Amino acid sequence: MVSKHSFSDVSFDILNRIFMIASTLVVLYPIVYIISSSFSSANAIISGKVWLFPVEPNFNAYTAVFKNKQVLGGYMNSIIYTAGGTLISVVLTIAAAYPLSRKFLPGRKFFTAMFVFTMLFSGGLIPTYFVVRNMHLIDTRWAIVLPNALSIWNLMVTLTYFKTSLSEELFEAATLEGASDMRILTSIVLPLSQAIIAVIGLYYAIGLWNSYFDALIYLKSSDKFPLQIILRNILISNQADLSMGADMVAMARRQGMADVMKFALIVISSAPLLMVYPFVQKYFVKGVMLGSIKG
Amino acid sequence: MPDLHKKTRKLMLEHWQLYLLLLFPLINLIIFKYLPILGLQMAFKDFRVSKGMWDSPWVGLKHFQAFFTSPNFWAIIGNTVTISLYTIVAAFPFAILLAIGMNELSSARARKTVQFFTYAPYFISTVVLVSMMMQMFDPRIGILTRLLQLFGYRGDNVFGSATAFRHLYVWSGVWQQTGYNAIMYLAALTAINVELYDAAKVDGCSKWQRIWHVDLPGIQPTIIILLILNMGYIMSVGFEKVYLMQNPMNLENSEIIATYVYRMGLINSNFSFSTAVGFFNSLINLILMLSVNKAAQKVGETSLW
Numbered sequence: 001m002v003s004k005h006s007f008s009d010v011s012f013d014i015l016n017r018i019f020m021i022a023s024t025l026v027v028l029y030p031i032v033y034i035i036s037s038s039f040s041s042a043n044a045i046i047s048g049k050v051w052l053f054p055v056e057p058n059f060n061a062y063t064a065v066f067k068n069k070q071v072l073g074g075y076m077n078s079i080i081y082t083a084g085g086t087l088i089s090v091v092l093t094i095a096a097a098y099p100l101s102r103k104f105l106p107g108r109k110f111f112t113a114m115f116v117f118t119m120l121f122s123g124g125l126i127p128t129y130f131v132v133r134n135m136h137l138i139d140t141r142w143a144i145v146l147p148n149a150l151s152i153w154n155l156m157v158t159l160t161y162f163k164t165s166l167s168e169e170l171f172e173a174a175t176l177e178g179a180s181d182m183r184i185l186t187s188i189v190l191p192l193s194q195a196i197i198a199v200i201g202l203y204y205a206i207g208l209w210n211s212y213f214d215a216l217i218y219l220k221s222s223d224k225f226p227l228q229i230i231l232r233n234i235l236i237s238n239q240a241d242l243s244m245g246a247d248m249v250a251m252a253r254r255q256g257m258a259d260v261m262k263f264a265l266i267v268i269s270s271a272p273l274l275m276v277y278p279f280v281q282k283y284f285v286k287g288v289m290l291g292s293i294k295g
Numbered sequence: 296m297p298d299l300h301k302k303t304r305k306l307m308l309e310h311w312q313l314y315l316l317l318l319f320p321l322i323n324l325i326i327f328k329y330l331p332i333l334g335l336q337m338a339f340k341d342f343r344v345s346k347g348m349w350d351s352p353w354v355g356l357k358h359f360q361a362f363f364t365s366p367n368f369w370a371i372i373g374n375t376v377t378i379s380l381y382t383i384v385a386a387f388p389f390a391i392l393l394a395i396g397m398n399e400l401s402s403a404r405a406r407k408t409v410q411f412f413t414y415a416p417y418f419i420s421t422v423v424l425v426s427m428m429m430q431m432f433d434p435r436i437g438i439l440t441r442l443l444q445l446f447g448y449r450g451d452n453v454f455g456s457a458t459a460f461r462h463l464y465v466w467s468g469v470w471q472q473t474g475y476n477a478i479m480y481l482a483a484l485t486a487i488n489v490e491l492y493d494a495a496k497v498d499g500c501s502k503w504q505r506i507w508h509v510d511l512p513g514i515q516p517t518i519i520i521l522l523i524l525n526m527g528y529i530m531s532v533g534f535e536k537v538y539l540m541q542n543p544m545n546l547e548n549s550e551i552i553a554t555y556v557y558r559m560g561l562i563n564s565n566f567s568f569s570t571a572v573g574f575f576n577s578l579i580n581l582i583l584m585l586s587v588n589k590a591a592q593k594v595g596e597t598s599l600w
Contacts, residue, residue: 008502009501012399013399013502016399016400019392020396020400020409023409023473027412027415027470027473027474028412030427031415031416033431033438046436048436048438091319093320096320099316100317105306105310106303111321114321114324115320115324118324118329120584120585121332122331122332123328123330123332123334123335123577124556125553125573126337126560126561126566126573127331127335127573128327128334129560129561130331130334130348130566131326132327147327181313182316209420210418210419211420212421213534228422231423235422235426236426259436263430266423266430269423270420270423273418278411281411281415285414285478
């Protein structure tokens with residue numbers, strides 16, 4: 001059947017496909033450009049020859065970056081903060097979401113309100129800073145993982161999941177068989193909630209890996225800096241010297257090298273995310289949807 | 296009544312493990328979220344580190360007055376609101392267009408591919424995003440600087456330009472978040488009743504007309520709710536990205552409330568003044584959030600809580 005709109009519909013489909021391809025390319029191009037640049041030679045970058053594919057491909061920038069002690073230290077620190085912080089955050093989130101999901105629990109509404117209120121109102125930067133200071137956490141690793149351990153958004157997602165997916169009858173049956181609340185948590189709730197735990201764990205992990213603000217205000221000694229702070233110092237504030245030298249020729253060469261190293265640094269710091277993204281993307285889409293369901 | 300109390304007490308005793316569990320997150324919450332609220336009294340005092348928070352003298356609204364009458368006041372508020380509104384105006388149409396475009400793709404695989412790539416930048420860190428921008432707009436080697444020069448741009452450093460700041464901030468945000476923002480609309484689009492499409496087909500609607508008469512009305516509630524909720528955040532532009540993009544040359548456009556609080560408090564050690572500015576901001580945000588939530592309830596029977 002040929003509808004009277006077939007021409008208009010065909011033109012629509014063509015235009016829409018062009019629009020979709022263009023959107024994808026616009027999003028992809030900067031990423032491809034950065035990756036290609038990181039594998040190109042310093043000369044090619046300075047003379048502007050790189051625009052899509054690597055020119056005079058090599059790994060020099062990566063070897064140089066991996067020799068940099070600051071970067072390695074930052075990488076290690078970020079791994080520690082991400083692993084430790086995620087563990088703390090996930091445990092605290094479950095410890096809050098599970099009791100708050102039991103509908104009969106006296107005080108449940110009050111406690112839930114206490115958590116939600118902090119989304120609406122906060123003491124702000126300076127009072128929080130002084131609390132952390134008074135707890136003697138300044139310049140300790142705890143300052144990175146404790147003050148923002150709980151994301152109320154993640155808590156709400158978990159709470160909604162517990163409330164909607166786990167039935168109270170299941171709990172009652174377990175209670176009748178003599179299972180304690182802890183027992184119910186470990187042998188019923190957790191096994192049934194692996195997917196949601198994985199999703200919020202990934203949210204926390206990505207947040208920790210990507211954040212720099214807490215490190216900026218709470219950390220003083222550079223041996224505790226996470227990768228994002230090191231990146232900022234090198235790439236944005238130009239504080240670190242990737243190019244220190246005396247004679248002009250060597251300096252120009254190092255400057256060129258420093259340019260490529262910046263590209264390599266960007267790639268290296270994002271590599272863990274880029275590698276897990278293909279496997280977890282569909283869960284994230286579901287997570288966004290879960291968050292939109294009213295708790 | 297006493298009976299009820301007895302029952303409640305029995306329930307609480309029976310489920311002591313649940314309370315014990317709740318204790319850990321609650322302690323974290325009280326220390327790091329509620330104690331700072333107590334610390335807001337600093338805004339009404341002349342805080343001296345040597346005297347401590349409780350023994351510093353009260354000064355009433357001195358710091359608030361100082362902020363309201365400071366020459367920076369309107370500039371900072373103006374910058375904050377401008378960045379928010381510009382972001383909303385730029386980001387909304389693109390997210391909606393992307394969602395409609397994806398929805399109209401006949402192949403599910405194509406749809407998933409587009410979503411896969413457009414959603415990816417959302418996970419890039421702010422530091423990396425700003426670094427990418429700085430590399431691409433580098434006055435010496437930046438590929439986008441070269442492109443601009445082809446079109447006759449003669450300024451040297453794009454990042455040093457106060458006028459460019461807002462555009463860079465907003466459009467890099469559109470680049471990073473459109474894929475994420477589109478997810479909600481796409482979900483709303485897939486929830487539209489298939490019968491409406493069939494009816495539109497029977498009526499001889501073209502695809503253009505179907506988007507206009509079925510898709511857009513179908514996601515209108517989502518659009519309105521998200522717009523309203525976004526208005527709740529117009530005074531709370533995040534610190535991280537603005538701070539990274541800030542430099543002495545663009546400060547006139549890039550100083551927002553969050554960066555001002557940081558600068559006055561942690562850099563200049565005007566703790567009380569900075570706390571007052573932050574408190575003022577938190578109050579405005581609270582009022583905005585409560586109002587937009589009311590508005591959202593009225594419009595769509597949806598609310599945040």
